[in-house]
Each structure stands twice: as structure tokens, then as C-alpha cells.
Amino acid sequence: MSYWIITVGTELVTGLTLDTNSQHISERLGKEGFFCSRQVSVPDDVAAIAEVLNEALASCDGTIITGGLGPTSDDVTREGVAEGLGLKLIFKDDLKAYLDRWYSRFESFQDIVYRQAYLPEGTVEIPPTTGSAAGFCLDAKGKVVIVLPGPPGEMSAMLESAMPFIRARWAGGESYFIRTLKTTAKSESWLETTLRDIMVREDVDVGILAKPGEISVQLRVRSDGKEAVDRIMNEVEKEIRSRLGRLVFALDDETLAEVVGRLLCSQQMTLAVAESCTGGLISKLLTDVPGSSAYVKLGVVSYSDDAKINLLRVSPHVVKGYGAVSEESALEMASGIRRISSADIGVSVTGIAGPGGQRARKPVGLVYVGLEAEDRRDAWEYNLSGPRWVVRARASQVALDAVRNYLLDRAGAL
Amino acid sequence: MSYWIITVGTELVTGLTLDTNSQHISERLGKEGFFCSRQVSVPDDVAAIAEVLNEALASCDGTIITGGLGPTSDDVTREGVAEGLGLKLIFKDDLKAYLDRWYSRFESFQDIVYRQAYLPEGTVEIPPTTGSAAGFCLDAKGKVVIVLPGPPGEMSAMLESAMPFIRARWAGGESYFIRTLKTTAKSESWLETTLRDIMVREDVDVGILAKPGEISVQLRVRSDGKEAVDRIMNEVEKEIRSRLGRLVFALDDETLAEVVGRLLCSQQMTLAVAESCTGGLISKLLTDVPGSSAYVKLGVVSYSDDAKINLLRVSPHVVKGYGAVSEESALEMASGIRRISSADIGVSVTGIAGPGGQRARKPVGLVYVGLEAEDRRDAWEYNLSGPRWVVRARASQVALDAVRNYLLDRAGAL
Structure with missing residues (x-):
């Protein structure tokens, strides 16, 4: 219909x-x-x-x-x-x-x-x-x-x-069923190439679509029987997951923040977030989820160097020597937020969202994510492109994805 | 066209x-x-x-x-x-x-x-x-x-x-001009009543439209001459402003966060935000604005009582006696965020966004906003209706509006 x-x-x-x-x-x-x-x-x-x-x-x-x-x-x-x-x-x-x-x-x-x-x-x-x-x-x-x-x-x-x-x-007519696999794959064309043989299947229509930090594979089947549809969808989903592994982070309308929340709950872990260029967006995404107060301990938007130094206890030498936008600052921000919140995991983002703020060798879109937990201390560098809101959206996604990957590693290790 | x-x-x-x-x-x-x-x-x-x-x-x-x-x-x-x-x-x-x-x-x-x-x-x-x-x-x-x-x-x-x-x-055809006055009026029908004689003018089409925390008056004129349009628009805008006063907060696509940013800049004031139920949304809205690092000193998402007590120094007696969702907690959160950030203005929000979390005499939608500055310490109670995201959006708007009104008072007093 x-x-x-x-x-x-x-x-x-x-x-x-x-x-x-x-x-x-x-x-x-x-x-x-x-x-x-x-x-x-x-x-x-x-x-x-x-x-x-x-x-x-x-x-x-x-x-x-x-x-x-x-x-x-x-x-x-x-x-x-x-x-x-x-x-x-x-x-x-x-x-x-x-x-x-x-x-x-x-x-x-x-x-x-x-x-x-x-x-x-x-x-x-x-x-x-x-x-x-x-x-x-x-x-x-x-x-x-x-x-x-x-x-x-x-x-x-x-x-x-x-x-x-x-x-x-x-009731009773032909139906149109959709299943969406959300991924953190890097590019649409890589995904299309990886799934080329699946994309040309006759029994399922496969679409690929991109938005900042999220590329999805949508499976669509027109049919008058839900059971047959489920069988095809399950088979294709299994095949895609076997090729993409952890790049698939959610099905349908589940958000990355909901996935992170679910993993935190099931492992009884808590999270705290220190944000610079994302300015509260990561906390906002996490707390969009009802019940998130159970695992989000604290968020700090440390937009200024002062806040990074005084509140998060990032060393002034690090800020001065490496800059507030650096791997070292990201690591210290993650440690700082974890310490002051007593959360199990501290995650941090520092970067340049633009359009202003770029410095020598620090272009707009340069973003560092830091993560600290009992058994992990790590940082990642990203060069994200796009206008301010896109850089902020992408930076939020990669930070949440760092937490997801840590929790998946940890679940595997248990 | x-x-x-x-x-x-x-x-x-x-x-x-x-x-x-x-x-x-x-x-x-x-x-x-x-x-x-x-x-x-x-x-x-x-x-x-x-x-x-x-x-x-x-x-x-x-x-x-x-x-x-x-x-x-x-x-x-x-x-x-x-x-x-x-x-x-x-x-x-x-x-x-x-x-x-x-x-x-x-x-x-x-x-x-x-x-x-x-x-x-x-x-x-x-x-x-x-x-x-x-x-x-x-x-x-x-x-x-x-x-x-x-x-x-x-x-x-x-x-x-x-x-x-x-x-x-x-080029050259008849054009359609629009001017939008954004307001914090309480209801559409109040606004329609207040502007009834303007709504029936022949020379301008007036529409009223509502979204969470923001009701707008849109003036629309079809004409082939921009000057005549400007004259009508200016006259009607002036009349509406004379009736609504401060309820009009912006024109066209300017956001409330941009207005607050503009007022902070022109008065060389800084702001820090302590958020509970809005979970980072206020910081996010403020920092959506390029250049906001000049006046946003710090944001804290103190979702847990621990964070309110340990980081913002809200008295445990206040949290225990009045509850984390209370006028007293909002006031102490505003003082706390102002103190730890050294910002000129501290603003806070605490409330129940739902769908869970309601307590005896504390229904979903109950929200307190606190504000502290050198010459002001105040709190306001709101009963906001709607689903979680609407309560969060409205709570963010009323908090930003409290800052706007304080800055307007202050500019008048200078």
C-alpha cells in the first residue's frame, strides 16, 4: 500500500x-x-x-x-x-x-x-x-x-x-519492508564496491545513503508475505555483517548514542564526557536517550583553555607546548573528566569546528578524540571536512564510536 | 516568482x-x-x-x-x-x-x-x-x-x-517578501487576540506559528517594489513591537542563542551553564554560533546528584531537603557554575524531562531555571508539557531567555 x-x-x-x-x-x-x-x-x-x-x-x-x-x-x-x-x-x-x-x-x-x-x-x-x-x-x-x-x-x-x-x-495488500544497517564505513563508494554482488540481487533492493558520520545500507523488499521477507532480509543482513564486522553499529532507527547506552548498561559501566569543539553535542546526544542518567555521570564543555586547565586539570605545559587541539590535550582531558567524575570511562573531544580558529598546521576539521578507562588510554586524530555543524556532528560520532569500540573490546575480553 | x-x-x-x-x-x-x-x-x-x-x-x-x-x-x-x-x-x-x-x-x-x-x-x-x-x-x-x-x-x-x-x-517579476518576528509569547491565541486588528490588514498577510518555546509572527507581502514593502513591514513591525515589547526576541533566522551571544559580546560579559535535564542542549545551542568561544566560559552537564554536589558544590542538605529538582538547587547550581568558571553570569536548569523520573509533587515537565550575576540572583519555575525532546527544547529556551532578559535589564541600567 x-x-x-x-x-x-x-x-x-x-x-x-x-x-x-x-x-x-x-x-x-x-x-x-x-x-x-x-x-x-x-x-x-x-x-x-x-x-x-x-x-x-x-x-x-x-x-x-x-x-x-x-x-x-x-x-x-x-x-x-x-x-x-x-x-x-x-x-x-x-x-x-x-x-x-x-x-x-x-x-x-x-x-x-x-x-x-x-x-x-x-x-x-x-x-x-x-x-x-x-x-x-x-x-x-x-x-x-x-x-x-x-x-x-x-x-x-x-x-x-x-x-x-x-x-x-x-490490511491485506502488498507491503514494503525496510531494514536499515547503519555503519561507520568511510565512504559510499567503498561500501558499494564491498557489497557490489549484493547490490545487484534481484530479490532485494539495496540502497546506500550517507550523512555526516553515518553511512547506511537500506534493504527493501516488496512482498505480501512477511515470513519470506524476513528470511531474505536475515540472509542478506548476515552476509553484510560478515563483510563489515563492527562497522555495522545499529539497525533501523537505533542511534549510536542508544547503542553506547545499551552497552554501558549491560556492562554496568558509567561514562563522562569532556567536550571542546562539539560544545555539548555529545552530552546532548547521550541524554536524548530516556534513562541515560543511569550511566552518564558528567559532561563538561571546556570551551576555554582556562576550563581545560582549572577544571579538567590539563597541564598548562601541555596546552602551551602542544596546543589545546592536540593528542596530548585530548588524553589529559579524558583523564581529567574521568578523575573528577569517578566514571569508569572518560572520553574527550578537542578540535577546530570552524569557520574561524585555524592555526598553523591546525586546519579547520582537525579533531582529536581521547579515551581513558581502567585498562585503556588512547587518542585518535581525524581530519573532518564540511561546515561547522558537519564537523561537530562528525566529531560527536567518532567520539561515541570510540566508546562503542572500547566496550565491544571489553565485552570480548570478559 | x-x-x-x-x-x-x-x-x-x-x-x-x-x-x-x-x-x-x-x-x-x-x-x-x-x-x-x-x-x-x-x-x-x-x-x-x-x-x-x-x-x-x-x-x-x-x-x-x-x-x-x-x-x-x-x-x-x-x-x-x-x-x-x-x-x-x-x-x-x-x-x-x-x-x-x-x-x-x-x-x-x-x-x-x-x-x-x-x-x-x-x-x-x-x-x-x-x-x-x-x-x-x-x-x-x-x-x-x-x-x-x-x-x-x-x-x-x-x-x-x-x-x-x-x-x-x-529578475523583474512580482516578489514575495517575508519578515518574521520571533517571540516568547505564551500562546498562539493570546497573540492572535493581541494583534487581531493587524491580522486583518489588507496590505499585509500576517501568520502566527508555534514551535516549542517560540511563537512567531510572520509578515508577508506580495509586491513588485521593495521600497513600498519595506515601508509597510517597518510600520507593522513597529506596531507589533510596541504591543509585545521584550517578547519579541529576534527577526527572521536569528536564533535565541545568537541574540544572547550578541548581547554578551556587546556588554563584554561571559556566561557559564550548568545543565541537568537539558543534558548539554543549552551549551550545544550556544556553541552552534561561530565565535561563541569568546563568551561561553564553561558548560557542565551535572546529570547526577554527585556531580551537582561535588563539582558545582550544591549543598547536600539542599539536594536532600528540597530535591535536585527545586528552586534552591537551581540557585545553588547557578552560583556553583559561576564560581568555578569565573564567568560573569551563571545560568542553570534542573527539571524532569520524562518520560520517567517523576516523583511526588514533581511531575514530568517541572523545570527550574536559576541565574546568578554580580547584581542578581533569581530562579523561576515552569511547568512544561510535551514529550522528552519538547520539554528539553522548551527548558533550553526559557533558560536562554532568562539570560537575555537579564542582559536587557542590565543594558537599560547602564
Whole structure:
């Protein structure tokens, strides 16, 4: 079954807001075997919404629309859907009662909020969760239409509520299954060469895709039987793992920080991080994971030489002699953060994220990672390319990967 | 002039990768007065690319396509564009020479990389910057087509190279101008009510849009004269500022972290951050800004009580008596980080980001912000709603806003 995602908002097409809803929906429905054949963003405009909805219904099995259900006058998705499908908008008393309760927390509110009490006729209402707006499901021209609010938290909760409706309508058809092997391979073309014979298999479509610090192999199979798919996927995954070994760090939507967290938990180890050029990003990635307080003991963002010397006890001679961006400084930062935090593992990053800050023989992108544990003290040099945010993302990935590799070594040694 | 953005990649429609290119392009071309009427993502599929390209050319003045120009066999945007427009692909010797140089850094590479030496006939080549693939511009059916690689760093650099081509083709028509006032207003409907008479003006289209911790007012004017637009925009902006005061924190794409950085620089003040539930996000946001090392002295992610007590010197009695998530702990964390960093301002956040961790009378979303400076010591309580990442984003925003407000007070007092 294939479907479109339509996200509505002038803030999207003008670039003010990054659309994260499309990714979430594609990933979530992909787990059920449903294939998104197109993602579209349009402005808050009744005619544009009506037009794209009809295009979607003409070319796939349904569509999921998000955004434009709020209280303000530029929220016109209800009107766009009604116009596109030739439906009337009906005032719902239960939604009005909900809105009265919801807005009672504010000192005052205006009647404009009652716009959210209207839904197109013949819809199945999805009750609001944390927000003020309801979503809705409907059958149109034999296709499925699901309309959800734009705020990502509300959207994802209501998408779950809509899943039984979606499954009931789309059950039984051919499905599209995906499995993604995330790797720390160095280049796309190396990976393509290494997997060349697998890439040309007839029974599975293999794609390679790169983002900073992470190159993935995606296996895709169209089939009406999950068992046969699993057999093929398992076989191909096993073959790829046998060639790539530890370069494969995760499956599907698991992040490197989650893998590191899982390894730390299973080995009952704790971690502390000293960051310079990554400026808090590594701590942020680690603590994006719920429950990470169990193994992240401390993070220090030692952006200044002072902080490296006074707090992490990096020797002033090292900073002066080798520079703050050096293997020696990385090693002392790792030792320092481990000592002051009493964590089992200390990891550090120091480097030049750019665009400024480059020095003689220290170009933008030069990054050192240090790691200290009871039985290991090591540092690595990297020359990373790209703009500031890419260098920071890559540096965070290689630092987390150093921790992963240490923990894998250690598990092997136990 | 209106255009579409087409982003190509099975990784996009399957949700593996978040599309950030569309936002960047919309924002960049918006500054030139060009209006994106639709953003579309399609899979790596020759027919799908050809189809959507022709839809775009039928309904607007041109299109910008990104992605699918790499070396691997699923990179088929060249083929899709050639098929859609009925053009031949031509082998370019200069691109082959570039590829030979580019790939010489690798120990070995395969002939497959030469796929990137082909471009549709009649195109203006955009030389590669950091990556291996060239982009290209062409005139098709009287419309503009710009094709750029997918990696965001390469894409944004080449988009700049393509700007003269775009401007030359699109000069002279009606433009779409946008100005965005970012605010820390509490609710969309409050803002709509406060600005109700402005929202119904005929000469400017006013939109309100919310994301965690930030509600924006977007002013949009369609016109063929920039001066008249500026006059209207300035008048409306002035009126909105007179009603909202400090709630307006930035214009257009400036972030709250950039505003805080600018205020710190102009007052020659330094900042240090102690974070608990935000786990490094505040430091990360501050140091996303190039040059932030001039004013960010130190960040500490004191996720554990131990770190709060041993490193930040929060009194164990405070942690025991009031809890780590309390006004008293926030105040002591702010004092502690200020003391150990010798920064002028210490700011702290402690709270419960969820989904776990809630305690009696301490629900998920309870967050305290503390701030200490020479002439100020204060703390604030917030009850933030939403999933973990939303609570973290909101908590970071309110903490940065506390610093902004302190610096604004201080500037007023000087």
C-alpha cells in the first residue's frame, strides 16, 4: 500500500520551520509495511490544500495530512479538506465542551478558538491529546484520509490513535519492508564496491545513503508475505555483517548514542564526557536517550583553555607546548573528566569546528578524540571536512564510536 | 516568482533521513523575494523524478532539485531529469578529470564513480565544492531547473553558485517578501487576540506559528517594489513591537542563542551553564554560533546528584531537603557554575524531562531555571508539557531567555 504525506504550513514552505513530521510518519508507517511514495508541503491556503489532496487520492491509496488545525485564522486545513472532497463542516458539541475545558486554564480567550470545533461531515474524530485541536479520519473516494495537528508531540500521539483505522483499511495488500544497517564505513563508494554482488540481487533492493558520520545500507523488499521477507532480509543482513564486522553499529532507527547506552548498561559501566569543539553535542546526544542518567555521570564543555586547565586539570605545559587541539590535550582531558567524575570511562573531544580558529598546521576539521578507562588510554586524530555543524556532528560520532569500540573490546575480553 | 523544491531520496520518503535542504533553500530564496509554493520529496526512481519535474514545470516558474547525484547506482536524478525533459546525458571530460583528482585520496575506487561525469545536454555546470558530484542549471520549457547534490554542505555552497543564474532568469517579476518576528509569547491565541486588528490588514498577510518555546509572527507581502514593502513591514513591525515589547526576541533566522551571544559580546560579559535535564542542549545551542568561544566560559552537564554536589558544590542538605529538582538547587547550581568558571553570569536548569523520573509533587515537565550575576540572583519555575525532546527544547529556551532578559535589564541600567 502506498500513500502520500501532506504537511500544511506557510512556515514550512517559507523555511521558517523544519518539517520533522514527514520523517516521523514515514518511519512509523514503514514499520507496518506501508510505503510513502511522496511527501509534499504546501502553504496555508484552502485551494492549495484541496488541490494536493485530490492529486494524492488520484495516485495512491490514501494520504496523511498534518498541520493547519490550530485556532488562528491561517489554520485552514479543515476548510481545504472539506473543499477538496466536497464535504460540509459540522459543528461538534463534544469538541466545544473540550475546548471550553482546555482554554479554561487561560485568563481569557476569544471565540476564534471554536473554529477547532468544526470537522468535515462523516469523519471519525481523533480526540485531542495534549493540545487543543482534534484530528480526524475519513474514507474518501475509497481511499484513506487522516488529518492530524502540526505540533509534533500532538501529531505523533494521534497517529497512534489512528493506526487501527489505517490498518483496517490497508490490511491485506502488498507491503514494503525496510531494514536499515547503519555503519561507520568511510565512504559510499567503498561500501558499494564491498557489497557490489549484493547490490545487484534481484530479490532485494539495496540502497546506500550517507550523512555526516553515518553511512547506511537500506534493504527493501516488496512482498505480501512477511515470513519470506524476513528470511531474505536475515540472509542478506548476515552476509553484510560478515563483510563489515563492527562497522555495522545499529539497525533501523537505533542511534549510536542508544547503542553506547545499551552497552554501558549491560556492562554496568558509567561514562563522562569532556567536550571542546562539539560544545555539548555529545552530552546532548547521550541524554536524548530516556534513562541515560543511569550511566552518564558528567559532561563538561571546556570551551576555554582556562576550563581545560582549572577544571579538567590539563597541564598548562601541555596546552602551551602542544596546543589545546592536540593528542596530548585530548588524553589529559579524558583523564581529567574521568578523575573528577569517578566514571569508569572518560572520553574527550578537542578540535577546530570552524569557520574561524585555524592555526598553523591546525586546519579547520582537525579533531582529536581521547579515551581513558581502567585498562585503556588512547587518542585518535581525524581530519573532518564540511561546515561547522558537519564537523561537530562528525566529531560527536567518532567520539561515541570510540566508546562503542572500547566496550565491544571489553565485552570480548570478559 | 514561485518555484517548487524537489528533494530526491528513498531515504527521505522512508523516514531514515530528515530533509533539511528544503528548509534551507526556501529560507535562502525567500530572502531574494522568491516564493516556494510546494516542497516535494520522491524516492530514487527515474519515473517518479521525471513525473514530478514535469508537474513542477507545468505549475510554477521553475524548480530546484536536490539529491541523487552521488556515485552509487541508486543515485538516478541525472537520469530522471534527462528522461523528464527528453535530454541526452553527455560525458564531460572536465568532470572526469575532477573525479580522478577527487578519488585519488582513496586507496582504490571503482569505475562506477564516473557516473558523476555525465550531465544532461545543454546544461550549465556548477563545479563541485567539497564533494565529488557537480550540480547543473538549465532552461527547460522556458522555466528554470537547478539540480544540486543532496549532502547539505555541498548543496548550500552550490546554491550560492547558482544564485546569479536564478536571479538573471527570475529578475523583474512580482516578489514575495517575508519578515518574521520571533517571540516568547505564551500562546498562539493570546497573540492572535493581541494583534487581531493587524491580522486583518489588507496590505499585509500576517501568520502566527508555534514551535516549542517560540511563537512567531510572520509578515508577508506580495509586491513588485521593495521600497513600498519595506515601508509597510517597518510600520507593522513597529506596531507589533510596541504591543509585545521584550517578547519579541529576534527577526527572521536569528536564533535565541545568537541574540544572547550578541548581547554578551556587546556588554563584554561571559556566561557559564550548568545543565541537568537539558543534558548539554543549552551549551550545544550556544556553541552552534561561530565565535561563541569568546563568551561561553564553561558548560557542565551535572546529570547526577554527585556531580551537582561535588563539582558545582550544591549543598547536600539542599539536594536532600528540597530535591535536585527545586528552586534552591537551581540557585545553588547557578552560583556553583559561576564560581568555578569565573564567568560573569551563571545560568542553570534542573527539571524532569520524562518520560520517567517523576516523583511526588514533581511531575514530568517541572523545570527550574536559576541565574546568578554580580547584581542578581533569581530562579523561576515552569511547568512544561510535551514529550522528552519538547520539554528539553522548551527548558533550553526559557533558560536562554532568562539570560537575555537579564542582559536587557542590565543594558537599560547602564
